[in-house]
Amino acid sequence: MTVIIEYWFVMIRSIRTYPDKVLRSVAKEVAELTEDIHCVCADMLETMSAARGVGLAANQIGVPLRIIAVEAGTDKQSAPLVIINPQIVDSTGEESGEEGCLSIPGYYETVKRSRGVVVKGSSPDGDELRLECEGLLARACQHELDHLNGILFIDRLSPVKKQLFKREYSKEKK
Ligand code: ZN
Numbered sequence: 612m613t614v615i616i617e618y619w620f621v622m623i624r625s626i627r628t629y630p631d632k633v634l635r636s637v638a639k640e641v642a643e644l645t646e647d648i649h650c651v652c653a654d655m656l657e658t659m660s661a662a663r664g665v666g667l668a669a670n671q672i673g674v675p676l677r678i679i680a681v682e683a684g685t686d687k688q689s690a691p692l693v694i695i696n697p698q699i700v701d702s703t704g705e706e707s708g709e710e711g712c713l714s715i716p717g718y719y720e721t722v723k724r725s726r727g728v729v730v731k732g733s734s735p736d737g738d739e740l741r742l743e744c745e746g747l748l749a750r751a752c753q754h755e756l757d758h759l760n761g762i763l764f765i766d767r768l769s770p771v772k773k774q775l776f777k778r779e780y781s782k783e784k785k
Pocket of ligand 1: 714754
């Protein structure tokens with residue numbers, strides 16, 4: 612009997628932090644679900660879990676492609692999920708909530724977002740995904756989709772808070 616052992620190296624990747632330029636890049640569509648893409652997806656889940664995040668965008672680990680991972684403990688959707696080429700196709704309501712970002716460690720601020728969103732995309736296996744989400748999951752999806760467009764949650768703060776962030780955060784990092 613031949614035993615074939617497949618080695619699958621899943622890596623925890625380092626998370627790029629503000630003001631890394633890759634966080635400002637607009638991520639490109641994934642054209643084909645290759646083995647490399649599967650690797651990136653597996654690494655993203657591992658990295659998100661290790662960092663105890665509820666979401667991660669591929670450009671946060673330096674891969675400028677439209678892939679996000681989200682995790683939100685609701686009844687319907689409790690498992691972490693990878694979405695390739697995600698798009699918000701519908702949104703409802705408005706809600707303010709506190710947000711943080713793995714790329715801006717230690718900084719939290721209130722951000723206004725849609726309360727509910729419908730996200731379309733595909734799974735790493737190529738299955739079509741349609742996600743109707745609310746609450747934390749909806750917030751995570753909007754935050755991660757922003758990342759793919761080079762937008763950070765600090766961009767959504769009021770001008771005064773933006774100024775405050777720049778002053779406090781750059782002081783802290785010195
Ligand atoms: Zn983030």
